[in-house]
Amino acid sequence: MSNPTWTNWAGTETCRPETIVKAVSVEHVSEVVADATKRGISVRPVGSGHSFAPLVPTDGIVLDVSALSGVVSVDKEAAQARVLAGSTIAALGEPLWNAGLTLRNQGAIDAQTIAGATSTSTHGSGLELKTMSGSIIGAELITASGELITIGPDDPRLPALRASMGTFGVIVSLDLELEPAFKLKETLDFWPFEEVLARWEEATHSHRHFSFVHGPMYDSSEELPPIPSNMKKPTLVRIYDQVDADAEDDATPSARLDRPYRIYPDVFTEPWEEIEPFAPYDTILDTIGECLEVMERYPSEFPLEARTVAKDDTWLSPANGRDSVAIDVCRPLGQDNLPFFREIDAVMARYGGRPHWGKQPYLHDRETYRNFYPKWDDFIALRRQLDPSGTFLNGPLRAIFE
Ligand SMILES: Cc1cc2nc3c(=O)[nH]c(=O)nc-3n(C[C@H](O)[C@H](O)[C@H](O)COP(=O)(O)OP(=O)(O)OC[C@H]3O[C@@H](n4cnc5c(N)ncnc54)[C@H](O)[C@@H]3O)c2cc1C
Numbered sequence: 001m002s003n004p005t006w007t008n009w010a011g012t013e014t015c016r017p018e019t020i021v022k023a024v025s026v027e028h029v030s031e032v033v034a035d036a037t038k039r040g041i042s043v044r045p046v047g048s049g050h051s052f053a054p055l056v057p058t059d060g061i062v063l064d065v066s067a068l069s070g071v072v073s074v075d076k077e078a079a080q081a082r083v084l085a086g087s088t089i090a091a092l093g094e095p096l097w098n099a100g101l102t103l104r105n106q107g108a109i110d111a112q113t114i115a116g117a118t119s120t121s122t123h124g125s126g127l128e129l130k131t132m133s134g135s136i137i138g139a140e141l142i143t144a145s146g147e148l149i150t151i152g153p154d155d156p157r158l159p160a161l162r163a164s165m166g167t168f169g170v171i172v173s174l175d176l177e178l179e180p181a182f183k184l185k186e187t188l189d190f191w192p193f194e195e196v197l198a199r200w201e202e203a204t205h206s207h208r209h210f211s212f213v214h215g216p217m218y219d220s221s222e223e224l225p226p227i228p229s230n231m232k233k234p235t236l237v238r239i240y241d242q243v244d245a246d247a248e249d250d251a252t253p254s255a256r257l258d259r260p261y262r263i264y265p266d267v268f269t270e271p272w273e274e275i276e277p278f279a280p281y282d283t284i285l286d287t288i289g290e291c292l293e294v295m296e297r298y299p300s301e302f303p304l305e306a307r308t309v310a311k312d313d314t315w316l317s318p319a320n321g322r323d324s325v326a327i328d329v330c331r332p333l334g335q336d337n338l339p340f341f342r343e344i345d346a347v348m349a350r351y352g353g354r355p356h357w358g359k360q361p362y363l364h365d366r367e368t369y370r371n372f373y374p375k376w377d378d379f380i381a382l383r384r385q386l387d388p389s390g391t392f393l394n395g396p397l398r399a400i401f402e
Pocket residue numbers: 009010044045046047048049050051052055056065085086106107108109111112113114115116117118119120121122123124164165166167169170171172268356357358359
């Protein structure tokens with residue numbers, strides 16, 4: 001029988017593993033992993049396959065945990081919940097809301113699993129809001145021997161586990177810090193680009209979320225406000241402010257008021273390629289001009305997006321130790337986008353840019369990562385301790401993490 005094919009969302013990462021196993025229980029995960037370790041073959045956990053980076057491909061076992069889904073328990077007073085690792089972000093919205101709680105933040109889509117999203121430090125926008133990994137206060141993990149271990153809030157391994165790209169083991173549940181339910185008031189608007197930059201500091205400090213999308217691709221849309229006819233270089237600004245949970249919903253396009261899990265996600269059907277380096281927050285006025293100059297030399301319909309992220313202590317979070325601005329650029333499939341991405345990376349690297357673990361068609365070399373992250377060597381040591389046989393590595397991950 002021929003090997004199955006696994007492909008990521010964009011169709012840019014693919015492999016022919018020995019098997020793709022859809023885990024049906026924690027015990028099942030444990031058996032599959034223990035057996036693979038005995039046989040010396042690799043296991044790569046996968047969520048929704050929405051990463052652009054070569055994190056999943058293996059010739060061993062692709063272990064799909066998406067069936068381990070749901071909210072296990074909620075502590076409303078403490079604003080915490082235990083959720084199964086394969087729950088999509090979409091699947092968490094309503095049950096948490098019904099329990100009077102909501103996720104602290106989320107990104108542009110909600111199709112990712114919670115373990116997959118946090119494992120790569122998926123983020124939304126908000127200068128006071130960490131990546132989704134920053135909400136993890138505990139986890140249950142199947143390690144290479146098949147043993148189930150618990151990592152609690154005071155465990156020194158927790159800040160490493162929060163964003164570990166599936167290299168420590170298979171996460172089966174996560175304990176999350178949440179917020180009491182609130183709603184969001186959306187304001188989508190077009191501002192002149194110069195105004196966006198002039199007001200960046202004030203706007204990012206005065207709203208829960210302030211981000212912008214700058215590029216050549218706006219045309220009329222029912223979702224977006226009309227572009228003022230005299231505006232040169234219109235820039236879409238996206239503002240979300242927190243309002244009370246009992247505020248009345250409003251469905252007016254570009255001025256909605258609703259529950260966060262209904263406001264945040266977009267739906268994208270056409271795939272693309274993407275990178276999104278994080279640089280220190282206060283570098284935006286330097287990085288943005290240089291990135292736009294590179295974009296002009298590689299013309300495309302795709303815009304640039306800038307979002308803020310609060311600093312955290314997650315060892316390999318791109319926002320580790322510093323408030324950040326993440327600059328996202330996309331390009332269509334079917335052409336060689338690497339020269340463009342490498343130029344954007346080089347601009348961002350000059351200002352301390354660190355790549356998004358899920359949004360990078362290539363990984364950097366080990367030395368580059370060691371320079372990015374103060375706890376890099378500690379991460380490697382812990383990974384080796386938890387997975388001495390390297391069961392959870394594939395080729396690209398072995399090159400940097402072995
Ligand atoms: C259309 C689109 C929009 C996006 N929007 C955003 C955005 O707004 N913000 C942002 O930051 N990112 C965004 N991303 C990137 C995306 O959030 C990340 O790549 C995320 O990791 C994908 O989650 P997933 O469930 O698909 O995980 P996968 O891509 O399947 O896996 C990601 C990593 O998690 C590991 N993993 C998965 N499950 C487990 C588990 N149970 N235990 C241990 N490790 C596990 C995998 O091994 C892998 O290393 C977007 C991607 C796409 C395609």
